[in-house]
Amino acid sequence: MSRRYFDLKSRPVDADQKRLGRRTVLKGATALAGVAVGSGAITGFPTIWAQNIKSVTLRQFGTGVSAYNDIAVKAKQDLGFTVELSALDSDAVVQRAVTQPKSYDVVDAEYWMLPKVVPSGNLQPMDTKKIKLFDKIVPIFTKGELGGGKKIATQGTAPIKVSYVTGKDSKTFSKTPTQWFNLVPTIYNADTLGIRPDLVSEPITQWKQLLDPKYKGKASILNISSIGIMDAAMVCESLGEIKYGDKGNMTKAELDKTMKVLTDAKKSGQFRAFWKTFDESINLMASGEVVIQSMWSPAVAAVRAKGIPCTYVPLKEGYRAWAGGLGLSRALSGLALDAAYEYVNWYLAGWAGGFLNRQGYYSAVLDTAKQNMSADEWGFWMEGKAAQGDIKDPFGKVMEKAGSKRDGGSFEERMGAVACWNAVMDENRYMVQKWNEFVAA
Amino acid sequence: MVRAWLQAAPLALVVAAFLVVPIATLAVVSVWDYTEYDLIPDFVLTNYADVFGSWVTYATYASTVRFAALTWLVTLAIGFWIAYFLAFHVRSKTWQMVLFLVCTIPFLTSNVIRSISWIPVLGRNGLVNSALLHLRVIDQPLEFLLFSDFSTVLSYVHLYALFMVVPIFNTMMRIDRALIEAAVDAGASGWQVVRDVVIPLSKPGIAIGSIFVVTLVMGDFSTVRLMSGGQSASVGLMISNQLAYLQYPAAAANAMVLLAVVLAIVAGMMRVVDIRKEL
Numbered sequence: 001m002s003r004r005y006f007d008l009k010s011r012p013v014d015a016d017q018k019r020l021g022r023r024t025v026l027k028g029a030t031a032l033a034g035v036a037v038g039s040g041a042i043t044g045f046p047t048i049w050a051q052n053i054k055s056v057t058l059r060q061f062g063t064g065v066s067a068y069n070d071i072a073v074k075a076k077q078d079l080g081f082t083v084e085l086s087a088l089d090s091d092a093v094v095q096r097a098v099t100q101p102k103s104y105d106v107v108d109a110e111y112w113m114l115p116k117v118v119p120s121g122n123l124q125p126m127d128t129k130k131i132k133l134f135d136k137i138v139p140i141f142t143k144g145e146l147g148g149g150k151k152i153a154t155q156g157t158a159p160i161k162v163s164y165v166t167g168k169d170s171k172t173f174s175k176t177p178t179q180w181f182n183l184v185p186t187i188y189n190a191d192t193l194g195i196r197p198d199l200v201s202e203p204i205t206q207w208k209q210l211l212d213p214k215y216k217g218k219a220s221i222l223n224i225s226s227i228g229i230m231d232a233a234m235v236c237e238s239l240g241e242i243k244y245g246d247k248g249n250m251t252k253a254e255l256d257k258t259m260k261v262l263t264d265a266k267k268s269g270q271f272r273a274f275w276k277t278f279d280e281s282i283n284l285m286a287s288g289e290v291v292i293q294s295m296w297s298p299a300v301a302a303v304r305a306k307g308i309p310c311t312y313v314p315l316k317e318g319y320r321a322w323a324g325g326l327g328l329s330r331a332l333s334g335l336a337l338d339a340a341y342e343y344v345n346w347y348l349a350g351w352a353g354g355f356l357n358r359q360g361y362y363s364a365v366l367d368t369a370k371q372n373m374s375a376d377e378w379g380f381w382m383e384g385k386a387a388q389g390d391i392k393d394p395f396g397k398v399m400e401k402a403g404s405k406r407d408g409g410s411f412e413e414r415m416g417a418v419a420c421w422n423a424v425m426d427e428n429r430y431m432v433q434k435w436n437e438f439v440a441a
Numbered sequence: 442m443v444r445a446w447l448q449a450a451p452l453a454l455v456v457a458a459f460l461v462v463p464i465a466t467l468a469v470v471s472v473w474d475y476t477e478y479d480l481i482p483d484f485v486l487t488n489y490a491d492v493f494g495s496w497v498t499y500a501t502y503a504s505t506v507r508f509a510a511l512t513w514l515v516t517l518a519i520g521f522w523i524a525y526f527l528a529f530h531v532r533s534k535t536w537q538m539v540l541f542l543v544c545t546i547p548f549l550t551s552n553v554i555r556s557i558s559w560i561p562v563l564g565r566n567g568l569v570n571s572a573l574l575h576l577r578v579i580d581q582p583l584e585f586l587l588f589s590d591f592s593t594v595l596s597y598v599h600l601y602a603l604f605m606v607v608p609i610f611n612t613m614m615r616i617d618r619a620l621i622e623a624a625v626d627a628g629a630s631g632w633q634v635v636r637d638v639v640i641p642l643s644k645p646g647i648a649i650g651s652i653f654v655v656t657l658v659m660g661d662f663s664t665v666r667l668m669s670g671g672q673s674a675s676v677g678l679m680i681s682n683q684l685a686y687l688q689y690p691a692a693a694a695n696a697m698v699l700l701a702v703v704l705a706i707v708a709g710m711m712r713v714v715d716i717r718k719e720l
Contacts, residue, residue: 091685217584266672273588273670288492288566289587436682440497440504440674 010075055165056081056339062108063090066186066324066361070394071396072351079346081339087366090224101332106340110324112226112422114162114182117327118171123181124328125165130341133348134181136365141185144214148418156421157249159323160187183325184344186352187361190319190414194285194295194303197311204313207231208238210292212267219283220293221262223274225435229258230320233293234419236261238317248423250429263441274439285310297360301399313409318419319408325364357381358394362411363441377437384409455514465701471693480689488694498695501674502702508665508675512597514701516654517647519598520605522555524646525639527606528613544606547599556596556667561588563595588670597667601657605650612646613639648714659703 060067067087075083085108088096094113096103096352101122110119117123128134139145144160146152154161163182174180186349195204200215210219210231228325233247242257244250247338250258265271272290276283284290286308295312303310315350326347328340346352353363354372360381370378379385384406391400400406408414425431471488474481492498523544531537547555562568563586570582585591586707616639662677676699683692 089685172623219671271670271672274672274673283560287564290550291563432686436679437497439671440679 014099018194020022025143050378052335053061053339053342054080056336058083058105058336058340058343059103059106060084060106060326061086061088061093061096061104062130063087063093063110063324066108066356068355070355072353075343075346078351079339079342080197081343083343090226097327101329104112105332106338106343107327107329108186108324109183109327110322111159111162111183112157112322112424114173115157115424118162118165118173118182119191121171122330123182124332125168125170125182126184126187126328126341126344128179128181131181131348132345133365136367137157137185138362138364138366139187140415141183141364143327146412150416151413153318153321153418153420155244155246155419156320158248179305182328182397184348185323185325186347187356187363188321188323189297190321190408190418191294191296192315192319192408193313194293194300195311196285196288196291196309198309199288199291200355204292204315206238206316207234210235210294211239211261211270213268213270213407215270215292217269217272218272218289218291220269220275220281220290221271222281222294223276223439225432226380226428227297227320227322229255229431229435230420232258232262234315234317234320238315247420249425250427250431251426255370255427255431255434259265259438263438266438266441301360301393305399306399314408314414314417318417319414320420320422321415321418352375355394358392360399360406361432362415367412380404380406382411384411384413448615467696468692470690471697473690473693475688475690486578488690489698491691492694492698497674497679497699501676501679504673505659505675505677508593508597509655511590511594511602511653512658513654515598516602516605517651519602519652521643521647523602523606523633524609524643526615526617527610529639541610544603552600553663553667555600556664557593559599559668560587560594588668588672590669593665593668593673597658598659598662600664601654604653604657605647608649608653609643609646612643614643630676637667643714644714646717648710650713651710655706655710656703659699659706 001111008104022387030318032416059082062085067085069085072083072085075081080205090110090113093107093109094116096107097107097113097117098120100322106119106414107123114123121132131137131318134142138149140152141159141163144152144158161175164176164178165180165182166172166174166178170180193210194205199218209215210221221231229250231245232252233242233244236258237244237247238243239261241261242254273280273284275284275293277298278299281293281295281337282302283298283304285295286306297312300310300312329339330339348365348368350368350372352367353365353369355371356363357373358381366382370382373381375390377391380387380391380400386405387400387402390398391404393399408417448650467506470480472486474483474485474486474487519661527537527540531540541713564570565582565584567587569581569586570611573579574582620642622636624638629637660677662675662681665675676695680692680695680699683689683695
């Protein structure tokens with residue numbers, strides 16, 4: 001009963017989608033190919049294959065950060081089949097991934113959701129052998145390192161902790177690489193504090209400055225508990241108030257202490273407002289209501305695009321990182337499954353990577369993304385070099401003027417300074433309760 | 442007899458379908474159990490225990506009731522005098538209607554837009570602060586103007602003052618002018634006329650307006666979030682958060698409690714003023 005209650009988009013059997021079993025398709029195709037070869041038309045097999053796959057529609061849903069219609073349109077052009085995108089907020093993505101595996105084919109999830117989703121068995125791990133560019137995927141996801149043997153922080157739900165399962169039908173994460181991979185990364189990045197350099201006179205170098213009384217009534221923090229709590233942890237650690245065992249998996253006592261620091265700050269009037277949506281964070285900053293707050297990289301770019309100075313400051317304690325990727329529904333099989341693999345392979349092939357990189361995100365396979373960016377764009381976004389000409393986003397809007405440099409520098413500098421990842425903790429329910437108390441306080 | 446039943450049937454059906462059934466559903470779901478992703482039909486009282494056992498509930502109700510009381514006081518003061526002016530000082534019927542329509546103009550835009558439009562006015566670099574700074578009345582921008590209790594109540598008053606004006610104006614228009622003449626002839630001063638004639642005879646309008654304003658503020662969740670910058674809680678916001686985490690039974694239990702509280706407040710008002718008798 002309750003399952004159906006949440007089933008927003010359940011469909012009966014996809015009669016119209018012609019989800020033929022793989023074997024039927026192959027049999028038919030082979031027979032036809034035989035005829036085709038016999039008649040001298042050697043291209044017969046791929047044509048028929050392509051005709052079949054065109055009837056496939058992949059239903060993808062996710063958090064919306066990477067749900068660009070441009071990607072769906074380009075995929076349709078290149079692959080022939082349709083990808084339907086829909087966007088939900090993070091909590092709703094988790095619920096749906098867990099409760100309605102038949103309502104989607106591809107999920108664009110964040111890595112921190114996996115400890116909730118994978119144990120439900122509703123995700124089908126991908127065969128790494130079918131992912132053509134698997135070896136080229138940034139090793140953060142495949143080996144748990146930055147590349148060149150450099151390690152990356154593992155506090156919180158670091159991707160490597162949840163990237164692999166032990167077998168095709170397994171629900172257990174594997175600490176070491178296997179052939180079965182949960183999510184093929186789409187975008188990821190490193191978050192930090194955004195400031196208004198024209199209204200903040202001193203250099204901002206540490207997380208604890210968010211709670212500096214100088215910015216009383218001019219600071220903000222996000223009111224999304226699983227991300228806000230990590231920012232709060234970075235602040236508390238920087239203040240020296242708390243030493244965490246693992247910030248990404250706090251104990252009840254650690255949660256209590258962290259929330260006390262935040263609550264005290266709130267009561268003393270440190271915060272001007274809390275923000276919940278991307279747009280709110282832009283407006284708070286652009287209007288000057290807030291001069292220092294936790295922000296997302298594209299929001300900083302949006303403030304700057306209004307001609308208002310805004311800096312995404314690299315901090316001594318490092319960044320809070322996040323990552324999202326594509327996963328396959330357990331219900332996917334046959335032709336649709338093949339189409340999904342083709343889609344994932346297409347995603348890694350470069351066009352999508354270039355498209356996402358040019359907005360300040362990082363994409364999964366950097367080599368192919370590079371081929372889809374100009375040398376200047378690559379230098380600016382990935383290498384931390386000064387822009388030669390104006391840097392435009394994929395829609396042609398100028399994001400950065402010539403001569404500017406990306407805050408925080410190159411890919412290696414930024415991702416190398418990651419301190420923790422967005423996380424779902426074992427004490428999640430307690431955390432949500434504490435967070436609500438903080439808002440009511 | 443049958444005819445009377447038939448005549449009452451359409452309304453009874455509408456009320457049953459759109460009021461009785463939803464509230465009954467709410468009541469049923471409020472005793473269900475739930476996990477992070479599932480509703481479990483059951484009979485448990487844990488949801489109510491959570492509501493009554495947490496200090497957050499009391500703090501939230503206190504803050505919501507405070508907002509409702511403040512908004513009620515201000516809208517009553519404003520609403521009464523606007524209605525009084527319209528009813529007794531504007532002599533021409535045409536002007537009465539014109540001015541009355543002017544009062545409704547803010548209602549041509551949505552609630553949310555009317556709230557958001559305060560932000561550029563009240564902000565640190567907003568209209569009010571820049572005007573006062575230029576006039577040298579202040580040398581620091583006033584911080585309390587936005588994202589505060591002040592801005593929340595201001596926005597409520599802006600949104601709901603009309604709900605006070607309309608019923609009070611309506612009852613005032615029914616007051617027999619001969620009564621006021623008689624009072625003046627008997628030697629009553631202007632103030633005595635207002636206190637002893639107009640206010641008592643306007644009571645039903647005041648009561649109806651109060652019910653509107655109080656119930657609207659008690660159930661609000663968008664205005665308080667926007668105008669307090671997400672820093673104040675309200676009962677409505679608490680319920681909407683629970684819905685976001687798919688804690689439907691908890692939200693239903695909270696909604697039942699809110700319903701009971703609001704009904705109690707309304708019942709209290711009805712005790713003070715018998716609307717039906719005096720209307």
